[in-house]
Amino acid sequence: MSRLGHRAIGVALGLLLQKALPEPPDRWHPVGWFGTAMQRVEAVTYADSRSAGVRHALAGVALGAVAGRATSSTVLAVGLCAAGRELRRAARLVEAPLLDGDLAGARAHLPSLVGRDPSRLDASAIAAAVVESLAENSVDAVIAPAAWGLLAGAPGVLAHRAINTMDAMVGHHDDRYENYGWASARLDDGANWIPARLFALLVMAAEPGRASAVRGAVRRDAHLHPSPNAGVAEAAVAAALGRELGGPLHYGERHEDRPRLGDGARPEAVDISRARELTSRVEWALIGALVLLWWTDRRLAPAHAGAMRTRRTT
Template sequence: MSRLGRRALGVAGGLLLQKALPEPPDRWHPVGWFGIAMQKVEAIGYADDRSAGVRHALAGVAIGGLAGGAIRSTTLAVAICAAGRELRRAASLIETPLLTGDLAVARVALPSLVGRDPSHLDASGIAAAVVESLAENSVDAVVAPAFWGLIVGAPGVMVHRAINTMDAMVGHRNDRYENFGWAAARLDDGANWVPARLFALLVMTAAPARARAVRASVRRDAHLHPSPNSGVAETAVAAALCRELGGPLQYGERHEDRPRLGDGPRPEAVDIAGARDLTSRTEWALIGTLVLLWWADHRLGRVLIRVPDTRRST
């Protein structure tokens, strides 16, 4: 069996482990430890310029790479860094009060999943935010760890999680991080470029009846989004659910008028269940693809072993 085949099986095992095992408390989670470490790095090296941000990002990448080298196991690295089940659980905690019309509780719960200001969002706005987060974070927390685990192994998984965590911490367009967070944000864009497009393919696999609509909508709308990756993921989910995402939103004092993605009515509370089910099916499709890759690699290896050498000696 080749290294790729072993990694495919290891990544599939890691995704299954994160489905089966409970999420550890924040104080015991390695990703939480990394966040604490990077807060200290920021406190020491912060400056309002891009060069300081580059040094900060390189330090985070180095920590992630060292952690991956220490772990060595791709299965364990993926189990630590993937969070599809936890993502859907967080969505359900917002969905439950939203279904009963308790907007106050839903608004309080929303910041655990998205960064936008929930204070003026109605039920449809909250539902849209949850669906968009399920789409975007399925790339960050499921497909990307699997992709980098397959390509590089445990170090790739941990470096990606380091980049993604740094982007969540400092990759903001505000006075403090506009320059300092630039490097982390660009690294995150690059690290998730291929996984975002793989996610769209997985959505087409998980919703075959809507595959053509997903492909057409992604080609038409995804590039309108300010993020090269979120636009792909959100448009794919919007098209699969026959809903429209995007539109105006508020991040603190910053207002953005995002493009409309997909066709159909705006999401309602009941659509969160559909988005959770869709992202769960994409995760299973990914696991199945990895197992199939392992099986094909295993079979090819056995065939090559059995092929006799027919060359004649001279």
């Protein structure tokens, strides 16, 4: 079996592992350890400049890759870094009070998913925020770890997780991080560019009856979003659900009027469960594709070995 086949089954098993095992407590989670380490790096390297931010980002990527090399297990790396089940659990915590008409309860749980100010959001805006988070974070927390695991094994998985964590920590548009966080934010955009588009293809596979609408929405609307990857993921999910995402939102004192993605009515509380089910089907479709790649590689391996022996004897 080739290295690609080994990685494919390792990634598939890692995705199954994160479905089966509970999320470790924050103090025992390697991502938490990484965050603590990068806070110390920031304390030493911070300056209001892009060059300082580049040094910060390179240190984080190196730390992630070295940790992946030490781990050496793609199964374990993906199992620790993928978080599809945890993402859907967090969405359910917002969904439950929203279905009961408890806006205060839904707003209280929303910050675990999104950074926007929940205090001004009505029920539809809360539902939209959750659906958008399920779309965008399925790329970050499921598709990208799998893609980087397939490409580079455990070092790739943990290097990607390092990039994603640094973007969450310093990739902000504010006075402190506008320059220092620039490199981390751009690295995150690059690391998730292919996974975001793979996610859209998997949405089409998981919702074949809406495949044409998904493809059309991604082509028409995704580029309007300020993020080159979130726009693709959100447009795909909007079209798959037949709902419209985007619109005005607040991050503290900062106001943004995001472009509208997809066609249809604005989301309602019941659409959160539809989005959860969709992203779960996407994850299973990914696992199935990885197992198929592994199986195909195994079937082709004897023929390839035979051809190599024939070449050596002629």
